[in-house]
Amino acid sequence: MVRIDIESEARLRIRRQLLAWYDLSQRDLPWRRNRDPYAIWVSEIMLQQTRVAVVVDRYQAFMARFPTLVSLALAPEQEILALWSGLGYYRRARMLHKAAQFVAANREGNLPATAAELRLLPGIGNYTAAAIASIAHGEAVPVVDGNVERVLCRLQGWEAVGRSGQAALRHKVDSVATQILDPQRPGDFNQALMELGATVCTPRNPQCLVCPLSPDCTTRGEHKTQTRPRMLSKEISYALAVRTGKLPGFTNREVMLEQRPDSNTVMPGMWQLPVLREVAMPESELRMTVRHAIMQVNYYVRIRTVFEEDVDSLTIPEGRRCWVPLINAAGMALTGLTRKVLSRAHLLPVAPLDALILQTAVQEPS
Numbered sequence: 141m142v143r144i145d146i147e148s149e150a151r152l153r154i155r156r157q158l159l160a161w162y163d164l165s166q167r168d169l170p171w172r173r174n175r176d177p178y179a180i181w182v183s184e185i186m187l188q189q190t191r192v193a194v195v196v197d198r199y200q201a202f203m204a205r206f207p208t209l210v211s212l213a214l215a216p217e218q219e220i221l222a223l224w225s226g227l228g229y230y231r232r233a234r235m236l237h238k239a240a241q242f243v244a245a246n247r248e249g250n251l252p253a254t255a256a257e258l259r260l261l262p263g264i265g266n267y268t269a270a271a272i273a274s275i276a277h278g279e280a281v282p283v284v285d286g287n288v289e290r291v292l293c294r295l296q297g298w299e300a301v302g303r304s305g306q307a308a309l310r311h312k313v314d315s316v317a318t319q320i321l322d323p324q325r326p327g328d329f330n331q332a333l334m335e336l337g338a339t340v341c342t343p344r345n346p347q348c349l350v351c352p353l354s355p356d357c358t359t360r361g362e363h364k365t366q367t368r369p370r371m372l373s374k375e376i377s378y379a380l381a382v383r384t385g386k387l388p389g390f391t392n393r394e395v396m397l398e399q400r401p402d403s404n405t406v407m408p409g410m411w412q413l414p415v416l417r418e419v420a421m422p423e424s425e426l427r428m429t430v431r432h433a434i435m436q437v438n439y440y441v442r443i444r445t446v447f448e449e450d451v452d453s454l455t456i457p458e459g460r461r462c463w464v465p466l467i468n469a470a471g472m473a474l475t476g477l478t479r480k481v482l483s484r485a486h487l488l489p490v491a492p493l494d495a496l497i498l499q500t501a502v503q504e505p506s
Contacts, residue, residue, distance in 0.1 A: 144312050146319045155322040161352035162332035177251045177276035178209045184271045185232050213244035221473030230407050235263025253277045275327035282317035283330035287337025292316050297358030372437045378413040379446040379455050380427055394463040401459045412475045414455035432477045
C-alpha cells in the first residue's frame, strides 16, 4: 500500500487555518447546536445524498416529533416514513428505525461511544460511525465523504480515477485524512473539511481565492473528475381521483391512494397515486405535468383527473387501495412525487406534527 506522508509543519498549518476559517464561516445548522449523539446520527443519515437546504426543515420536524432515540424506537414505521417523505432513499429511515429499536432494547437507549461499536449497528457504516464518534465524543477518527475526498484530492493534486483504481485512491485519501486530523478538535475538524467541500471547494468553480487551504493546495482549481453517469428518462402517468366523503368542510373530500407492496425494492409500503394503464391521455383531461428525479432517472409525469367510477378500469392495481380524507393525507407515508402532486393541486393541507398518521381515519373502499 502506498503511504502518503504529510510534513508535520504542513499538518499544523492545515489544522490551524482550516479551524480558524470554520470558527468564523460555519453555517448555522440546527444539528450543530448540541453534541447529542442521537441528534447527530439523525442528521448524518438525512444528509446522505440529500441537499442541506432540503434536510434543515425535515430535520427540525423529525426531532420535534422524535426528540429521543427511545421515542423513535417506539414509533410505528409508517409515521417515521411520513416525516421522511420528500427526503428520498427511504431505506435510510427504515434502517434508522431498526437500529433505534436495537439500541433501545439492548443498550438502554444509549448509542455506543466509539466508531468501532457504532459500525455494528444496522445502517451505520464507516462514515456515519466516524461522524458520530468524533463530533459527539471527540474520538480522533477521520470522516471521509464525497466533499472531503474532493478537497484532499485537490490538496494533493490527485485526479479522480476509474472504478478499478478507486480502492487505491481511497487508501491514499484515508491516509491523508488521518494525518491532518486535529486530535484536539476532531469533530470540528471533520465538519470543517466537509463544510469547505460543500461551500468553497465545490465540484465546479471552486473559490480558491478565499480557501484557507490554498497555500498548501497543489491543484488550486478544478481537477479532472469522472464523467457523471447520464440520467435516464422515463414517462409515466398517474390518476388523481377525488370524491366527496362523509366529513364536513374541507375534510369532505377524499383521494384514492395505493400502498406499494412490501415486495417492491423501491419505496415499499409507501403510498402513491394509482398508475394509469396508458401514458398518453386526452389534452382536456390532463391535470398537470411534473418532472421528478429518483436516483438516476428523470421521470416526466402526467397527472389525469379520473372519476371514481373509472379508477379501476383506467389504472393498474399494484397494492392495497384506500379512499383517504384529504385532511389525513399529509400525515401519511406518501412518496415524494405524490406529495408534490397533491401540494401543487392544492389538495394537501398542512397537518400538525401531533396529528400525523391518523390511521384510524383511513377508510377502505366502499
